[in-house]
Amino acid sequence: MAPTEADRKLAPPIIETARVVARESLSGDHCWLRLHSPAVAQRCSPGQFVHVACESEDSERRFGLRKNLCWQAGQTRGSDLPSLRILRRPFAVAGIGEGLGSGSQADTQHLAEHIELLIKVVGPGSAWLASRRPGSRVNMMGPLGRPFHVPADAELALLVGGGTGLASLLALARYLRSLGKAIVAVLGARSDAAFPLSLRQPARSGPARPGANGRPPQIEELEAIGARSFLVSEREDGLLVTQWVEKNLEQLVQDSARVVCYACGPWGMMQAMDHISRGRFPCQVSLEMRMACGLGVCRSCVVRVRGQGGRTLVRTVCSDGPVFDAQEVIWEQA
Amino acid sequence: MGAGMRAECRGGPRSVAIAMERRRLRPPNPDLEVELAGVTLKNPVLLASGCFGFGPELAALDRLHELGGLVLKTITPEPRSGYPPAQRTVETPSGMVNAIGVENPGLEAFIKEKLPGVRELGATIIVSIAGYSTDDFARMAARLDAEPGIAALELNVSSPNLPGGGMIFGTDASLCAEVMREVKRATRLPIIPKLTPNVTDIASIARACEEAGADAISLINTFSAMCIDIETRRPILAANFGGLSGPAIRPAAVLRVFQVARAVRIPVIGVGGIWDWRDALEFIIAGATAVQVGTALFYDPRRGHKVVAGIRRFMRERGIASIKTLVGSVALNPVG
Numbered sequence: 001m002a003p004t005e006a007d008r009k010l011a012p013p014i015i016e017t018a019r020v021v022a023r024e025s026l027s028g029d030h031c032w033l034r035l036h037s038p039a040v041a042q043r044c045s046p047g048q049f050v051h052v053a054c055e056s057e058d059s060e061r062r063f064g065l066r067k068n069l070c071w072q073a074g075q076t077r078g079s080d081l082p083s084l085r086i087l088r089r090p091f092a093v094a095g096i097g098e099g100l101g102s103g104s105q106a107d108t109q110h111l112a113e114h115i116e117l118l119i120k121v122v123g124p125g126s127a128w129l130a131s132r133r134p135g136s137r138v139n140m141m142g143p144l145g146r147p148f149h150v151p152a153d154a155e156l157a158l159l160v161g162g163g164t165g166l167a168s169l170l171a172l173a174r175y176l177r178s179l180g181k182a183i184v185a186v187l188g189a190r191s192d193a194a195f196p197l198s199l200r201q202p203a204r205s206g207p208a209r210p211g212a213n214g215r216p217p218q219i220e221e222l223e224a225i226g227a228r229s230f231l232v233s234e235r236e237d238g239l240l241v242t243q244w245v246e247k248n249l250e251q252l253v254q255d256s257a258r259v260v261c262y263a264c265g266p267w268g269m270m271q272a273m274d275h276i277s278r279g280r281f282p283c284q285v286s287l288e289m290r291m292a293c294g295l296g297v298c299r300s301c302v303v304r305v306r307g308q309g310g311r312t313l314v315r316t317v318c319s320d321g322p323v324f325d326a327q328e329v330i331w332e333q334a
Numbered sequence: 335m336g337a338g339m340r341a342e343c344r345g346g347p348r349s350v351a352i353a354m355e356r357r358r359l360r361p362p363n364p365d366l367e368v369e370l371a372g373v374t375l376k377n378p379v380l381l382a383s384g385c386f387g388f389g390p391e392l393a394a395l396d397r398l399h400e401l402g403g404l405v406l407k408t409i410t411p412e413p414r415s416g417y418p419p420a421q422r423t424v425e426t427p428s429g430m431v432n433a434i435g436v437e438n439p440g441l442e443a444f445i446k447e448k449l450p451g452v453r454e455l456g457a458t459i460i461v462s463i464a465g466y467s468t469d470d471f472a473r474m475a476a477r478l479d480a481e482p483g484i485a486a487l488e489l490n491v492s493s494p495n496l497p498g499g500g501m502i503f504g505t506d507a508s509l510c511a512e513v514m515r516e517v518k519r520a521t522r523l524p525i526i527p528k529l530t531p532n533v534t535d536i537a538s539i540a541r542a543c544e545e546a547g548a549d550a551i552s553l554i555n556t557f558s559a560m561c562i563d564i565e566t567r568r569p570i571l572a573a574n575f576g577g578l579s580g581p582a583i584r585p586a587a588v589l590r591v592f593q594v595a596r597a598v599r600i601p602v603i604g605v606g607g608i609w610d611w612r613d614a615l616e617f618i619i620a621g622a623t624a625v626q627v628g629t630a631l632f633y634d635p636r637r638g639h640k641v642v643a644g645i646r647r648f649m650r651e652r653g654i655a656s657i658k659t660l661v662g663s664v665a666l667n668p669v670g
Contacts, residue, residue, distance in 0.1 A: 015634065015636070053633065085425065086425065086428060086429060086430060086580050086581065086609075086629065086630070086632070086633055087423075087425045087430060087632060087633065088632075088633060141634075290421055290422075290423065290424075292423045292430065292432075292632045293385075293631070293632040293635075294632075295387075295391060295392065295635060296387065296391055297385065297386050297387035297391045297392065297407075297631075298384070298385065298423065298432070298434070298632055299416060299422070299434050299437045300422045300423040300432070300434065301422075302416070302419040302422070302437070303419050304419055314415050314416070314419065314437065319391075333418070333419050333420065
């Protein structure tokens, strides 16, 4: 069982230095990292994130060395500041345990030792993280945030992802599978080349096991989970993923009585999914926002939401989210 | 106050002989206790305002009562929702610029909803207040005076993110002194103005505060700052301007602490870019009786505890018995 809300209250996030056990470059500026971090993995639920210290290029070696030298020489000059980058970077957890396709999450959660991250290089911090090689170490705090909620009576889960929004949906898909829910996944990107995973590659032979060779999950793995998966690229299909979903909605959900939708991707995509889902089925969105502390104390990553009686409330993405009911979110934030 | 103010318990009763033998074999536990505005702190490390919320948010992560104290997030007379929910912080080299906008529940909601949870932490609590007028400060101080569990008030006369308030007071010595006088009249609690570095002569502001009745002085708040997106040619922060904090400002903060400590007789609290225990000791040697750890908490919420442990280890290894002997112990180089 994934930790419940109450469990998480009792088990605060922890700070752990994780070892990179596998890394794979993906299309574009993406990469896939698998980290050995049992303490984080064992309390992690789909939708949560880890807050990673993205240190400077050579800090690992220099940091350790300098610290030792300082102590030996009895020096105290200079602090142990690991880098110029003083803020951590949030990354959604894309896999928990032994990786996709290796059994249900329910079986592996308590034994989980690894988490997986899908990283898109957007700046020097993510570039540092994406350049980590197996054996190197990464300091992270987690798991953080409110995870996805799966209603007990849900029959079919519609997953709609854009760009790196795919990450948390992959972790969710495996969890849904363990609960025996039917899954339909629709993934969007600007072009085929922009899909973070090389999802349109022909199926490779043999079962894909990231644990075995560090290979990232491919589409066949999403399908191995039992998800009917579709890829929509703006360029090749001439449609935004949400337009495609709207057009094919009947076919996607067929006659399932209890549908629940999960969307993670660009702001506009999630707003459109909120619109599409209104009056049809509940929709949860996972928001992305620049963060500093990750714990809800600095109030950097705030969004406006509708509270009871239509009152506007300010909520933090890091601790009140990142998962919100789509209907709560006030999409026009300005 | 209460439990937070008592000296550390050093274990159960032991025979005199064993105690003496142990003392002979091991360097004594250094004394980290400091006196600040009539309040005894178990160690000189406080957490800075705005960097850990009101406390309960971090309580699960740490034993906050083991710190010297907590300076809570600044509250204003009325609730503030802060700046628009667009970009509120931006990372800069060895630092960050923030423009949160003093988001807080307001004085009454703070007392009703936050303060009970804060008291349960068992830590020494310093409440930070800010207003738009001298009267605002005085009224808030009078209201908080009636509340138990508050050790002192920090007067935020230095926030660059409070239009019409905050820094307006801290950049004018006479205005600043007026706030001190009115607040002093309104409360028996010790008052600690937090000064801004965005002035020509911070020592003269500090002296004005001292003369007007301040019990201690915190410094520094953030440096006014701006970051521009060169593509859009717009400021990166939604509020356009903000305040720079983090290790980038530390040497500038150390100098100002040194200057103020030489200019006043009341204790000084050093704040600005403390990342680890070495940084904290720099401030103490420069003249700070206590220090506050702020931005570093965003990287590691346990930073405050690590600073305490580091100071203790440093003192033990060098046989320094009391932290008080380090305060202001800097010896300047002779300059020809």
